[in-house]
Amino acid sequence: MKTQIEQIKVKNFRLYRDLHITDLQRLNVFLGANGSGKTTFFKVFNFLSTCLKDNVTVAVNREGGFKELITRNSDPEKNFIEFEIKFRNFEQGEKSPLVTYHLKIGFNHGKVFIDKEVLKYRRGQRGKPWHFLDYSKGIGSAIKNEQDYDPKSKEIREDQPLGAEDILALKGLGQFERYKTIKSFRTLLEQWLVSNLQNEEMRKIGDVGADQQLSMSGNNLAQVASFIHEYHPDIFQTILTKMKQRVPGIDKVDIAINEAGQILLKFGDNSFTAPFISKYTSDGTIKMFAYLVLLHDPTPRPLLCIEEPENYLYPTLLRELAAELREYAVRGGQVFVSTHSPDFVDALQIEELFLVKKEQNQGCSHIFSAKKYDDGQISELYDNGCELGWLWQHDYFKGINP
Template structure:
């Protein structure tokens, strides 16, 4: 899976924003309030629509009137993704998924939902999923049949706020819908919190690090017991990145809880996570997240620089980039940052910057700016160029 473009209309400050040519590792920069968090929330919104329904996803964000762009009341929120899907028979398709959310009689409904791609060698994209307000049709893509011979099934959903992708994605014969549903359900929009990561949770399974980090000790125990080679590599990278950390071990506290113990090289006995620095906890959590044996198809991480020493930020940027390269066809990473130190290790092709004009956001790609390309080619780092204000409109000045 790889998302190639995202277009968003009428979603808060994103009145009409189109992010194109997205690499596996994408970094969003910009001043406070320019729409970075809003853009990341688009992915969370899609996942919430799928896991629940459009109404609950909208109400989670204070209702439709608060979510739709100012001045666009009465219009629909629209999100369009273009992404690659690999089919079971070896075919790869560039598909387009369109979701439009609006109101009818003050009730949130799915106004339009389409999943389409071009069959064969070209021609007009074909709608394999085409729904409006709970009614529509779906077509099974049969490579052995011509387009005119494909059978369209008429479907009535249980309610107009339910996504067809959710209902039909359970049926394997609708392969693209099933695959896209599985991908979106696996997205992680990180909301990491240091206080949560220090917790000593009750023992139990944790095959993934959750979004706020509250099961960090359980997830470390899972890696330690089920994937010892990955855990050993995690510890090696942690020791390289945070000097002095010689060992991290999950241990049973004796009362049914699991705690993390960090041992400094200068001491024989380690310290429990609740006594370790914020930066140490956060770096370990990110490295553990990137060690997941079953990676999330999309990771969205906001401002990872908080609580980390500046010298660690280029290293962390390199870790995210390496993860995206290593998992090339299975994982994509979006990061927002305010840190020039982090940006110093990010290639220009991965940088997008948001700016705001008259209350609405726009987005630009670093590699599309001739001046930035020339300066980077001469050896300047993107972080320094940002400090100099050359990403025009990306800072409060």
């Protein structure tokens, strides 16, 4: 499914009192100082995913409760946490309509509830929006005749009450084929991944299994590599070829199973007579292999978020990593990345870069397109040949550095 998020609005979610991001691309990179809000922004996706897989109460409690989650100095009984995501599903064609999902979460007498959940898109330029689902506190309805969608047709609705006030209508209705637009967005929420690969986790010896996609921490790297090796040998060969090009000395990667039935990754170094297992590889080697496995997923995730991919990688590899991310994004999965690396930023097109800025006097953060930042001065310098990482290092991104 090739879905592209084009706009995101967030209200009263931690650092983001009133956030509105537009002009999102296939690859989007977020640059900002420590504590500016990059990780908090990525938490939006984890939060919404938990809302879907469990319920809103569970998602809120995992973040410390509603009073901790809502923006500071906001009255939790009078203010709402809100999310709005505008996206297109290009399975419907290049002229697919812009779909809007709006979720509004409230808190009253110690309980969390969904004040509003709407999924809609407009019919034509002036047509009235079709609300594919429209719910409040567990009560609402969904469109029954989506297949008849036309600027002139009349929507037919059916009531579908939910079991509780904190359950997403997406969770229930998205299981049915007849609600195609609802199911499309549910799939997006279910399958997106916020990746934060941890070297110690990736070195673990995994039990034999058929994991097909890498987890958040990468602790199933051996299982996923084994799956690709067995069922997609051409892709595995591509990964191996790129490992040979980027990691000096690595000439093969073997998959082995020990006597206990556990999967081992063995990296062959042409300087040694015997291969060594992943436990003893360098941080950079295991990280590069994991990124190649992640970015050559036979079934790309609709949205992939990666936190600080530059860690442990040699600076000259970062341009190649940016190219890999861009290729992945074009192939099918939209990509969001946070970074602190000027070398990685140098490899970007200006449309792909977004600046995260914390307003010190307000304690809230905003995100700006680099192309439109500082009245277009950054864009003019970029057009005249200045690389974005160089501009950042020389403090042209005013207010971004601490």
